[in-house]
Amino acid sequence: MATIGIDGIRKSFGAVQALQAVELLVRDGEFLALLGPSGCGKTTLLRIIAGLETQTAGRVRIGERDVTDLPPRRRGLAMVFQNYAVFPHLTVFENVAFGLRMGKAPKDRVQRQVERAAALLHIEPYLGRYPAQLSGGQRQRVAVARALAVEPEVLLMDEPLSNLDALLRLEMRAELKAVLAEAGTTTIYVTHDQTEAMGLADRIAVMQAGRIEQIGSPAEIYHRPGSRFVGAFVGSPPMNFLRLPVRNGAAALGDLSLPCPPGTAAEVLLGLRAEDLSPAPPGEGFAFTLRVAEPLGSHVLLTGSAANQPMRAVVPYEAEGVGEGFAPGRVLHLRPHPGRLNWMDAESGRALEASR
Structure with missing residues (x-):
């Protein structure tokens, strides 16, 4: 060889x-x-x-x-x-x-x-x-x-x-x-x-x-x-990217304050995989407005928006707080898995080294 x-x-x-x-x-x-x-x-x-x-x-x-x-x-x-x-x-x-x-x-x-x-x-x-x-x-x-x-x-x-x-x-x-x-x-x-x-x-x-x-x-x-580019190209659905403001070293997403890598600019891209989101009680996550729900057997693909930006989430079909009520316009509350946050520079789109 x-x-x-x-x-x-x-x-x-x-x-x-x-x-x-x-x-x-x-x-x-x-x-x-x-x-x-x-x-x-x-x-x-x-x-x-x-x-x-x-x-x-x-x-x-x-x-x-x-x-x-x-x-x-x-x-x-x-x-x-x-x-x-x-x-x-x-x-x-x-x-x-x-x-x-x-x-x-x-x-x-x-x-x-x-x-x-x-x-x-x-x-x-x-x-x-x-x-x-x-x-x-x-x-x-x-x-x-x-x-x-x-x-x-x-x-x-x-x-x-x-x-x-x-x-x-x-x-x-x-x-x-x-x-x-x-x-x-x-x-x-x-x-x-x-x-x-x-x-x-x-x-x-x-x-x-x-x-x-x-x-x-x-x-x-x-x-x-x-x-x-890599996050968007690899994965189905592609990785979600939310452009968020940074204040005092943390990005604001609904009721969540997410600590950013040191030296992050005033705006940052947060990358989230759809399956790394889970339902949360109001006040413990961020609001997600549902547009379309696609039942796919063991899970449901939800398409909607958060922070006025497009987003997809994958949740178990019987997830608590979701049930079978998938009416367009319904507001759910989601929270990300804390160990799966991907921070990227808002201008270049490159991953921030401190987050890797």
Whole structure:
């Protein structure tokens, strides 16, 4: 296996800066997700690592080797794309064996590696079939098996599950996590789907406008976002942000006085996850005016406003003080979990360091 080092990678397309001095270190055997909206530069970065795109500046390292100027075939990596990219005229066995045969591997190694990869992906019964005889999920398993069969130092995956339906995507996500954990291959996974990134990755690098906004574990990214962008992009519903006045070192929210980090300006952004709010008696929380209630089985998603700003809250269906009275215009009282407050600069949107 190998580490991956990205040192000051820049990429320009004419006047457009697609990547701006990206620095990143992926650890040996780590599964790292590049997460961000369309156009943020995540696929461009992946293609530069693969050698399919040439950077404007910067270096790429795999293990101890500087691979910046090496062609893809000499970088010791494999790639799985969004489309299945399987050969329709070859059987599943020959598809999985393709990379090994191109590398002129001995027949016994080809047989051994194909069987091992097929067992990992549970496609042994289909080795004699052609891709047209497989479902979409089975074809994607073939593509992953082909990549793993060559035992690459690095596996690069570009939104490999996006063409599958929701139920199959859920199944494949669980399978993929188990397979890659067993294989121990250093993996970079590009996605715009936060659920995939949160469920699969050891760490997530959230990208925006050609830069990495934040790198951290899924829990860190979710509970302690480094900026308003990260908090709004990761999570469903997105994190709530309330712009609040600060007096004597505390932010005023209804009947609550919430201590702010030292040196906070006269106005601050308070970030709150919807599930970190709970019903409270009047006088012990802040007023929330309900606009829409969406029962979702075990809980209810409430959409409304607080401090004249939009807000969402998730509460248990039988929460005390809520009941089944979800008439629009109803005023509830909520209070935040004290350990889940995220303070951010009102101007830059960056997390205040003292709150992290």
